[in-house]
Amino acid sequence: MSLDAVTLIFAIVVVKFVAALLLILVWQVMPHQSEENRASVLTWSICLITGGVGTLIIAMRQDLTEAFSIILGNCFLLIGIGLGRVAVSTLWNLPRHYWAAVVPGLLWVALCQVPDFYEFKSARALYVQVGLVAIAAWTANLCFRHNANNLHTARWLGIVSLTEATYHAVFAAIFHVESMSTLPDLYVEGSGKLYLLLLLITTVAKAVLVFAVEIEKQQDVYRVQATRDPLTGLSNRRAFFQGARQWMSEQGGWPKPYAVLMLDVDHFKRINDEYGHSVGDEILRTLGQICTHELRVGSIAGRIGGEEFALFFPDCTPHKAMLRAERIRRRFIAETQSLSGGQLTATLSGGLFTAWSDTAPLENALTEADSRLYSAKRAGRNRIIFETSERQDVATAPEGAFSRTKAA
Numbered sequence: 001m002s003l004d005a006v007t008l009i010f011a012i013v014v015v016k017f018v019a020a021l022l023l024i025l026v027w028q029v030m031p032h033q034s035e036e037n038r039a040s041v042l043t044w045s046i047c048l049i050t051g052g053v054g055t056l057i058i059a060m061r062q063d064l065t066e067a068f069s070i071i072l073g074n075c076f077l078l079i080g081i082g083l084g085r086v087a088v089s090t091l092w093n094l095p096r097h098y099w100a101a102v103v104p105g106l107l108w109v110a111l112c113q114v115p116d117f118y119e120f121k122s123a124r125a126l127y128v129q130v131g132l133v134a135i136a137a138w139t140a141n142l143c144f145r146h147n148a149n150n151l152h153t154a155r156w157l158g159i160v161s162l163t164e165a166t167y168h169a170v171f172a173a174i175f176h177v178e179s180m181s182t183l184p185d186l187y188v189e190g191s192g193k194l195y196l197l198l199l200l201i202t203t204v205a206k207a208v209l210v211f212a213v214e215i216e217k218q219q220d221v222y223r224v225q226a227t228r229d230p231l232t233g234l235s236n237r238r239a240f241f242q243g244a245r246q247w248m249s250e251q252g253g254w255p256k257p258y259a260v261l262m263l264d265v266d267h268f269k270r271i272n273d274e275y276g277h278s279v280g281d282e283i284l285r286t287l288g289q290i291c292t293h294e295l296r297v298g299s300i301a302g303r304i305g306g307e308e309f310a311l312f313f314p315d316c317t318p319h320k321a322m323l324r325a326e327r328i329r330r331r332f333i334a335e336t337q338s339l340s341g342g343q344l345t346a347t348l349s350g351g352l353f354t355a356w357s358d359t360a361p362l363e364n365a366l367t368e369a370d371s372r373l374y375s376a377k378r379a380g381r382n383r384i385i386f387e388t389s390e391r392q393d394v395a396t397a398p399e400g401a402f403s404r405t406k407a408a
Contacts (some may be wrong), residue, residue: 008196014201016052017206020045027089033209034221036093037214043087044210051080074128079105081132082181084206085139088157091217092146104131129172132186136165149220152290160205163198165260171195192391229303231281232288240302244312244362247298251357259313259321261289261363263328266347266381268307275344283336283346290331310366318354318386323385325352333382352386369373 023045027038054076061069082101090094108127111117118124141156174195216405227239235243247258264273265283284307291301291311300312311328313321329348336346351372355365372385379385 001275004303005193006059006207008193009055012200013052013056013059013197014050015200015207016048016055019210020048020052023048023210026211033214033218036090037217037221040087040406041210041214042105043083043090043246046081048207049080049085050076050083054078054080056293067112067118070124071109074124075105075109077105078108078128078131078135079137081139085135085142087210088139090143091213092142092148094142094146096401102128104135118350126172130166132168133165133172136168140165149217150212151216151220153209153216157206157209157213160202160209161195164202167195167198167202175251195284204401211347218283229288231301234288234291234309235300237302240300240304240312241308242360246316247312248362250358253358256315256357257317257354258357258365259318260351260369261311261313261321261328261350261384262366262373262378263291263309263311263348263350264373265307266324266349266377267288268346271344271346275340279340279344286335286339287332287348290328290335294328310369316354321352321354322386325350325386329384333373348384349373349381350384351376352384354386365397 021042027041027045031038033041054073056210057064057069057073057076061073079102084103086096086098086101110132112124112126140158140161143154143161146157149152160318173291227236228234229236235241239263244260265287268280268283271283287309288301288303291309294311295301296313298314302310304310311324313324329350331343332348332378336344351369351374353365353369353372355397370388377383
């Protein structure tokens with residue numbers, strides 16, 4: 001089979017239809033996926049079908065009326081690539097703007113009803129190519145800017161979309177420079193065949209990457225579910241210890257200061273009994289949000305028990321750790337009061353221990369922080385008790401905010 005324009009166009013259509021069929025099967029047999037993933041898969045399949053139909057209509061120009069082929073084929077083509085952008089937006093749970101996918105195609109149909117535009121072949125070609133360039137560039141931008149999960153396959157999808165935008169722009173320039181009267185005239189030239197070959201390659205690449213992105217996205221969901229507490233969004237017990245131990249091992253024996261803060265909601269069982277478990281859950285979520293707000297680069301916050309939370313502050317001096325702990329305690333009181341309309345005041349007890357990475361293992365620091373936590377409970381609750389290892393001088397705590405204990 002020779003590598004001519006007809007063969008390349010046929011291959012592009014087949015790839016789009018086969019990929020669309022497979023995506024529909026994925027959509028049907030994987031109902032456990034997230035709503036975003038399922039909606040994205042379905043939109044991608046419609047995108048490929050629409051684009052495939054448009055490509056097929058354009059290729060059948062000799063068998064159909066020229067006006068029908070030009071107007072309807074390019075309309076489907078523009079809407080198809082626009083739906084690809086919608087699919088990417090859906091994947092990242094962004095506004096989908098379906099209208100933006102449909103408007104270029106409908107505007108194309110409307111413009112073709114104007115004789116001066118329809119008879120001006122260069123204007124028609126420029127409109128279609130500029131539309132393809134703009135939508136492909138928009139898709140690439142979404143893949144690069146909104147890839148919050150840092151998916152490798154999404155970055156590659158962005159690269160492929162950017163490549164599409166580039167060769168569409170180059171093709172439009174070549175069409176005008178070589179002054180071709182129709183697209184079929186250009187397809188028989190070397191530059192036209194190269195354009196179709198690039199279109200085939202990127203079509204195959206996008207079809208593969210769409211599957212890969214969906215798989216990696218779902219794997220990322222499973223990873224988050226395995227490492228996150230579903231109620232608060234913080235690290236679960238296993239993820240908290242893994243993250244803290246990793247930082248300790250990365251220091252390689254070099255002395256680095258760190259702090260461990262253990263927190264517990266005071267009288268949490270009584271809150272559940274008197275106000276209901278829904279209020280108790282909301283209080284835990286509020287504490288999780290406050291802890292997240294206090295995180296800095298490398299810091300870890302986790303829910304390690306029912307109402308017990310732990311925070312790990314690497315490269316943190318005692319004074320900074322004390323200030324963070326006190327901010328959490330005070331903010332928790334204020335936000336729970338606001339949450340309940342002033343009917344409930346929930347408080348925190350905490351134990352803070354600061355140490356050096358080369359002298360105090362993580363397990364020892366957690367034990368000491370936990371011991372300080374129970375000291376705070378015995379001392380009347382609603383307070384943070386702290387201690388530092390002997391190697392580090394103790395910074396002055398804000399008056400009344402903390403209680404200090406002697407080394408055990």
